Amino acid sequence: MHDIVLVGAGRIGRIHARNAALNPRLRLAGIVDPMEGAAQALAAEWNTTVTTLDDALDDPAVAGVVIASSTDTHLEYSLRAAAAGKAVFCEKPIDQDLARARSAAAGLSDARLLLAFNRRFDPNFQALKARLDSGAVGPLESLQITSNDPSPPPPSYVAISGGLFKDMAIHDFDMARWLLGEEPVEVFASGSCLVDPEIGKLGDVDTARTLLRTASGKLCVISNSRRSGFGYDQRIEAYASAGMVRADNVTESTVQVWGEGGASADRFQNFFLDRYAEAYRREMDHFADILDGAPPSVGYADGVAALALAEAAAESARSGKVARP
Amino acid sequence: MHDIVLVGAGRIGRIHARNAALNPRLRLAGIVDPMEGAAQALAAEWNTTVTTLDDALDDPAVAGVVIASSTDTHLEYSLRAAAAGKAVFCEKPIDQDLARARSAAAGLSDARLLLAFNRRFDPNFQALKARLDSGAVGPLESLQITSNDPSPPPPSYVAISGGLFKDMAIHDFDMARWLLGEEPVEVFASGSCLVDPEIGKLGDVDTARTLLRTASGKLCVISNSRRSGFGYDQRIEAYASAGMVRADNVTESTVQVWGEGGASADRFQNFFLDRYAEAYRREMDHFADILDGAPPSVGYADGVAALALAEAAAESARSGKVARP
Amino acid sequence: MHDIVLVGAGRIGRIHARNAALNPRLRLAGIVDPMEGAAQALAAEWNTTVTTLDDALDDPAVAGVVIASSTDTHLEYSLRAAAAGKAVFCEKPIDQDLARARSAAAGLSDARLLLAFNRRFDPNFQALKARLDSGAVGPLESLQITSNDPSPPPPSYVAISGGLFKDMAIHDFDMARWLLGEEPVEVFASGSCLVDPEIGKLGDVDTARTLLRTASGKLCVISNSRRSGFGYDQRIEAYASAGMVRADNVTESTVQVWGEGGASADRFQNFFLDRYAEAYRREMDHFADILDGAPPSVGYADGVAALALAEAAAESARSGKVARP
Amino acid sequence: MHDIVLVGAGRIGRIHARNAALNPRLRLAGIVDPMEGAAQALAAEWNTTVTTLDDALDDPAVAGVVIASSTDTHLEYSLRAAAAGKAVFCEKPIDQDLARARSAAAGLSDARLLLAFNRRFDPNFQALKARLDSGAVGPLESLQITSNDPSPPPPSYVAISGGLFKDMAIHDFDMARWLLGEEPVEVFASGSCLVDPEIGKLGDVDTARTLLRTASGKLCVISNSRRSGFGYDQRIEAYASAGMVRADNVTESTVQVWGEGGASADRFQNFFLDRYAEAYRREMDHFADILDGAPPSVGYADGVAALALAEAAAESARSGKVARP
Structure with missing residues (x-):
């Protein structure tokens, strides 16, 4: 205790x-x-x-x-x-x-610092990584990370958020590093303001695509939007030499309604605190591991590396050129 | 030729x-x-x-x-x-x-008579049978056959149809025999008129459940309704000792819409001529096999056996007692 | 408190x-x-x-x-x-x-007695009932309840269990009553020993199908097996006049592997304490409601009614005849 | 005629x-x-x-x-x-x-020239476009086109193919134009040789990501690989202001096997002539429309525009810089 x-x-x-x-x-x-x-x-x-x-x-x-x-x-x-x-x-x-x-x-x-990138502790993403690490589909080659919020935050939040890349995509940069097993060395990003013009007035974007490339040529695309229109959209597709592993969105229940228009599943979970409830529990449990003497599975250096990618992405989106973290 | x-x-x-x-x-x-x-x-x-x-x-x-x-x-x-x-x-x-x-x-x-039970030639049901025959899930133990029409026929058709068990469920009796690999020896059926009172006035039912039992104790449930409310509902679940094989309904396309209410798939195929288009093609191709000298894969005796089950089911639904084909 | x-x-x-x-x-x-x-x-x-x-x-x-x-x-x-x-x-x-x-x-x-039929508190089955109660698919007409254990209990448990109908199917009889909104008046059941011969020696069955019928003609099939071969198989399909609502099994994560053989989802939850963890939490929370003065949503009379259906099913399986609860 | x-x-x-x-x-x-x-x-x-x-x-x-x-x-x-x-x-x-x-x-x-971009005639992609055009999910904002072959062609084919962008991605450039409803004005592409070193020796890539941007800021990512490891991977996700429409891969049947490892669907269609059989039929039928007097739905200018995007992508992949078509 x-x-x-x-x-x-x-x-x-x-x-x-x-x-x-x-x-x-x-x-x-x-x-x-x-x-x-x-x-x-x-x-x-x-x-x-x-x-x-x-x-x-x-x-x-x-x-x-x-x-x-x-x-x-x-x-x-x-x-x-x-x-x-x-x-x-x-x-x-x-x-x-x-x-x-x-x-x-x-x-x-x-x-002994645990940097709380909660998605590393999500059971779905952990299961995805376990499949990759098991070697069942061969070495990873490319990655698609989709990470869209249900709806945009108020402009007041955006103003102090550090911008889409540092505030929102930073999770995805960490996921990319975690799964690629190799550092991205080139970053190209393109951002738009399609959701809320107020966000654009603040100099930020609300929609972006970022392309990461590692030294060995592995490729990763990160898709971000401040508004999915359907819920919290948090998915990963990991292409490996012998197949693909993916983690899908989470629905509120397993219920479906089959009607004239076809089969409708239940709503997607909409709120990040619900979607990642178990991840938050697991990361706190990992803090107990650390207090018991275990090394942090994700720490200060990871926080810096993700931030470096976020800065590179923001720079690339501004300059229209490849940036290096 | x-x-x-x-x-x-x-x-x-x-x-x-x-x-x-x-x-x-x-x-x-x-x-x-x-x-x-x-x-x-x-x-x-x-x-x-x-x-x-x-x-x-x-x-x-x-x-x-x-x-x-x-x-x-x-x-x-x-x-x-x-x-x-x-x-x-x-x-x-x-x-x-x-x-x-x-x-x-x-x-x-x-x-050299091919009795055209078209569902035996459906690619989905053939794939299901192939999985069972491969032994991958062990011997079959029980079966759930769901067979619902999109919407009821006019009463004029019902009047000459021979009744739900001979007209509609006869396909399912044939599927049951085909998959069970053993003759049902007991039949219990219960039917209701829930869809269209005109059907009841004609002495027929529009909704039924039939339970078949073979000599070795394998069990099969057949679910029928003249109206599914969502399309042509043609599904099978085959429970075996090491798992289950199932064939699902067919949708009009792979398109989904993800919105606030969740993910909606495209409509289910609604019309039996669409749903079984490939089955009709394959059964005609099998007729060419027969003309080339092959024995029919389904023939006169199968037609009689399915009819015997249909009569037993109709009798059971009338009497409230187990009937034997 | x-x-x-x-x-x-x-x-x-x-x-x-x-x-x-x-x-x-x-x-x-x-x-x-x-x-x-x-x-x-x-x-x-x-x-x-x-x-x-x-x-x-x-x-x-x-x-x-x-x-x-x-x-x-x-x-x-x-x-x-x-x-x-x-x-x-x-x-x-x-x-x-x-x-x-x-x-x-x-x-x-x-x-003030809460009879702890946990499935009434499962979020998936509650969502299913909410859809039905909302009227979105019209009045319920028939029901398919699938309830299979992952693997059979030891014969020592079976010996004191009261038999498959009272021990296992009793949950399903309660679900049937809860969803049908009407009492079943006729019960027909057929049981087999296909999973473990030791269960048969004890006079019990390990596989059964039960057909319930209400006074107005609504039909319900309950499928039970002591062994699914793939996990805890707990599903419901509720057919109504304008469509169908269903609750599906729960998987351990949203992860899929796409390989040469096709797409494989993650395993189904296997253990009832995992599958119904949230249901147990919610039923205890409902006990707090009762202590606050609310009436129990499921009580003594429901326990007796489900038991009466279980006895009727066991009797029908023995006699081969329709029984009345 | x-x-x-x-x-x-x-x-x-x-x-x-x-x-x-x-x-x-x-x-x-x-x-x-x-x-x-x-x-x-x-x-x-x-x-x-x-x-x-x-x-x-x-x-x-x-x-x-x-x-x-x-x-x-x-x-x-x-x-x-x-x-x-x-x-x-x-x-x-x-x-x-x-x-x-x-x-x-x-x-x-x-x-009167029909340029045979067959994917425009695929029922799944047509259904996706119809959903977008219906306005049900609002205006399109971004697009994810996934287009991976099951396995790489022989190097002899690669040598005369014109390279991944002109040979394979050209379909995707056409799909992007068709769906975006606006011309891409910036192209950034990154390609790797991860599948077959022989392809690299020929100066080509076998894995690529291309990012397109239109004048109004709509974004499109195209993912290509010469080898998916699981079949013909042809998917689209179209994000709009009120939700997302997607078209998924096609399986060989609706059959699933549920076993200890979970639910396994049937294999994905593997061969482009199977996957697009109906598209080829429909494009020939459209040629009959043209002969009857209708204008081609896709013609010479579309062929040139897709080729311009392919050249820009190839140039960008070489230079590491944004290119303009």
């Missing part, structure tokens, strides 16, 4: 609080949030107390810190927690600025 | 005319129909002539006769064609009366 | 303990089990204490009792708990003996 | 011969092929005669010419047939050389 403290009582923080509280290997020892009401409500819900980051880092009983605060604090809090000898669970992205993220290497490259 | 004559220029006769005319091993040498206009139109369409059954049977150049006339003529014409030494392609059913069908044994049991 | 006590620390009891402990509206106030070790281990796991049924019924703080002990105690414990004024969550079946179950009516018909 | 002459008795010529011969609106009046044996065999099969292109063009009874000869003759024969006043059915591509193809504009832009 490891004591951990959660920093951030917002939407994603509440998910982590629940998963930590229900994990038999973890004890949720405190909640930190500048919004006192939010911290207190969450602490009450899970029968723990409100604390501060300083107190938590000073407390030798606290073994780990979960950082689910705003993006601009991820790097600083991670560095402080690592310096205090705590294991770190840090929400993605590690930072929005690649240079700053890279400069933290001294403080973080040896840290 | 074998000369054959078609008797019957109605809906199903036109299908057989086309398949015979386009089969490189057959020559459609004549059309017989009491409705002169129908015979002439069909003969013109396929560049052949109108003839009579007498002339066709007398003509030594005619090797085979396709009987697609009204049901009450099937038995008589088959007997005459067999007596004249012709190979016979006879539409199902062999007759509506079991005693009469059985009494024809002397004239037909050795005949 | 309602205090409840769990009776029975076996496999299903442990599921209920977990769901009660994690439900924010319930407090697991004690565990009862004659096997002291099992009770203590489960109490320790969920931070509660071991108690006795007598003490629990005497304790005014205990609002509800969850009965997950052996089947032969269900009726007695339910009566005692009801007499003590407790709300009752009773595992299925209410009893194996119909006469005995009926004779308990005086003590139980007004009880 | 229009008389047409077929030029080319090779594999694709034989398909066109069959479809012309079986089309009630066409009469196959002659076969032209420098390989006399091939011409005679095909003429015999369909009961027609061997002729020469000169004779055919001189014969006023000949209304149309089907050009299914080698690619290097397409342009010349089309020009000659058009000059002779014949309607032209020309196999794709119009030529391998863009400049030459463009220079033929004077002779062909007004010709």
